[in-house]
Amino acid sequence: MPKKVVTEAERRRRRPTRQGTVLSERLIVQTALRMLREHGAAGLSARRLGTALGADPSTVYRYFAGLDGLTRAIGEELMGRALDSWTATGTWRTDLRSLGLAIHASYLAHPQAAVLTASRVTGRPREIEVDETILGILRDAGFTDTDAVGIYHAFIDLALAFAALDAGALAIKDEVREADEHMWTSTYAHLPPTTHPHIAATAHLLADRMNHSAYPVLLDTLLNGADARLTSTRGQDV
Amino acid sequence: MPKKVVTEAERRRRRPTRQGTVLSERLIVQTALRMLREHGAAGLSARRLGTALGADPSTVYRYFAGLDGLTRAIGEELMGRALDSWTATGTWRTDLRSLGLAIHASYLAHPQAAVLTASRVTGRPREIEVDETILGILRDAGFTDTDAVGIYHAFIDLALAFAALDAGALAIKDEVREADEHMWTSTYAHLPPTTHPHIAATAHLLADRMNHSAYPVLLDTLLNGADARLTSTRGQDV
DNA sequence: CTTTAAGGTCTACGGCGTTGGCATAAGGAT
DNA sequence: ATCCTTATGCCAACGCCGTAGACCTTAAAG
Numbered sequence: 250m251p252k253k254v255v256t257e258a259e260r261r262r263r264r265p266t267r268q269g270t271v272l273s274e275r276l277i278v279q280t281a282l283r284m285l286r287e288h289g290a291a292g293l294s295a296r297r298l299g300t301a302l303g304a305d306p307s308t309v310y311r312y313f314a315g316l317d318g319l320t321r322a323i324g325e326e327l328m329g330r331a332l333d334s335w336t337a338t339g340t341w342r343t344d345l346r347s348l349g350l351a352i353h354a355s356y357l358a359h360p361q362a363a364v365l366t367a368s369r370v371t372g373r374p375r376e377i378e379v380d381e382t383i384l385g386i387l388r389d390a391g392f393t394d395t396d397a398v399g400i401y402h403a404f405i406d407l408a409l410a411f412a413a414l415d416a417g418a419l420a421i422k423d424e425v426r427e428a429d430e431h432m433w434t435s436t437y438a439h440l441p442p443t444t445h446p447h448i449a450a451t452a453h454l455l456a457d458r459m460n461h462s463a464y465p466v467l468l469d470t471l472l473n474g475a476d477a478r479l480t481s482t483r484g485q486d487v
Numbered sequence: 488m489p490k491k492v493v494t495e496a497e498r499r500r501r502r503p504t505r506q507g508t509v510l511s512e513r514l515i516v517q518t519a520l521r522m523l524r525e526h527g528a529a530g531l532s533a534r535r536l537g538t539a540l541g542a543d544p545s546t547v548y549r550y551f552a553g554l555d556g557l558t559r560a561i562g563e564e565l566m567g568r569a570l571d572s573w574t575a576t577g578t579w580r581t582d583l584r585s586l587g588l589a590i591h592a593s594y595l596a597h598p599q600a601a602v603l604t605a606s607r608v609t610g611r612p613r614e615i616e617v618d619e620t621i622l623g624i625l626r627d628a629g630f631t632d633t634d635a636v637g638i639y640h641a642f643i644d645l646a647l648a649f650a651a652l653d654a655g656a657l658a659i660k661d662e663v664r665e666a667d668e669h670m671w672t673s674t675y676a677h678l679p680p681t682t683h684p685h686i687a688a689t690a691h692l693l694a695d696r697m698n699h700s701a702y703p704v705l706l707d708t709l710l711n712g713a714d715a716r717l718t719s720t721r722g723q724d725v
Numbered sequence: 726c727t728t729t730a731a732g733g734t735c736t737a738c739g740g741c742g743t744t745g746g747c748a749t750a751a752g753g754a755t
Numbered sequence: 756a757t758c759c760t761t762a763t764g765c766c767a768a769c770g771c772c773g774t775a776g777a778c779c780t781t782a783a784a785g
Binding site: 498501502504505543546549 | 732
Binding site: 260262263265266304311 | 761762763764765
């Protein structure tokens with residue numbers, strides 16, 4: 250890499266762009282998010298981002314090590330927003346549930362961005378903060394360290410996996426506009442009972458279900474399992 | 488699209504390529520899978536695929552409507568392989584569990600391909616076959632239609648979401664080769680207890696956990712929930 | 726054996742990520 | 756106030772990419 254990427258904290262000079270805008274990591278990330286929202290996942294490119302910023306495309310490389318670095322920063326931003334929108338109550342189950350939903354919602358608010366970032370572990374500050382928070386909730390609730398780590402793992406991966414999956418579905422809908430939307434009422438509803446009896450019998454229910462996320466149900470299932478584990482452990486070693 | 492895409496069944500003439508190979512959807516999909524495995528997700532391009540096939544890149548467009556169409560065919564292939572590798576025993580819980588693991592494993596066998604396809608619903612035959620199978624298992628087991636559809640939804644989305652998430656992690660590992668692999672033993676292990684007490688306290692456990700998939704645990708959690716639901720329903724209306 | 730059109734090939738377009746070199750002005754030192 | 760250094764924005768260019776349209780060749784239908 251010929252260009253040295255300088256971290257935001259060390260950045261000293263703030264030379265305005267030819268068109269007058271003053272760049273920053275924050276501005277670039279937010280512009281990228283806006284472009285993703287407006288023009289879809291394929292609408293984000295270094296060149297277009299440059300134009301949108303009123304700067305040369307290559308300038309972005311002074312702030313991020315390639316578009317991949319920008320992508321990770323976007324993920325970090327979404328994770329941060331989830332955390333900011335969340336408040337603790339002190340009840341572990343309530344807090345975990347709302348935190349999971351907050352993460353899911355934060356990503357789904359920017360489906361095109363989520364598709365790019367949700368399956369990446371970045372190790373950046375806000376992401377670590379989320380991890381610390383989850384582990385704290387669990388350990389404070391009385392889970393053993395082993396249980397806490399196991400549940401934490403399932404919890405965070407479930408949230409991220411469904412953020413990615415549901416965002417993918419949303420992003421496609423946004424782009425193909427209904428071409429895909431009626432899949433469950435078109436393709437699946439017209440399968441003959443002779444070859445596909447079970448789909449045919451439940452087609453009306455499927456159409457309803459499949460256009461919503463399965464995440465809340467699975468989250469509750471996970472929390473139920475954790476709850477059971479907690480009470481059984483309490484019974485054992487207290 | 489200037490090139491009319493002909494379905495495999497209607498294809499009549501099989502003109503060999505300049506270099507002698509005879510093309511088919513199947514050959515193209517398998518070549519693409521091999522390229523993905525050997526050169527990573529970025530290693531698949533129409534041009535490289537053409538060279539690998541001994542054909543002009545644009546020939547691919549006679550078989551698939553763009554690389555996106557090829558991608559969907561690859562997903563269909565992976566789903567088909569999962570189904571072929573699976574055998575029913577007649578016990579709903581055993582069968583669902585093994586089917587879920589088969590889907591997950593089939594995708595993870597080709598992480599780079601899975602990343603591209605796992606979050607796409609294609610509506611192609613083998614995918615529909617899987618859906619019909621799952622619904623059949625559940626309805627035959629005695630679940631009400633409503634429950635069956637709910638569990639089916641959670642089940643298939645869980646499998647696909649984790650196929651995508653875990654494949655993403657694997658694909659990155661394959662490419663960045665350990666740069667990312669030791670994240671949990673490097674970044675997270677060195678966080679000071681003062682700022683991140685919970686991560687610090689469980690760092691040794693985290694490193695173990697985070698390099699494995701949370702999918703089996705969540706799958707079992709889901710099946711537990713389903714089982715409970717089944718017995719409670721039986722109690723009610725039998 | 727002729728005809729016809731399927732299907733492989735050629736060429737070209739516009740866009741992409743990224744880089745190395747260059748110019749200029751911001752900010753510290755005097 | 757002036758100079759100096761160097762951070763940071765700009766430019767031009769490289770080698771890729773997906774894919775459209777015209778063309779050509781040859782398998783098969785009659």
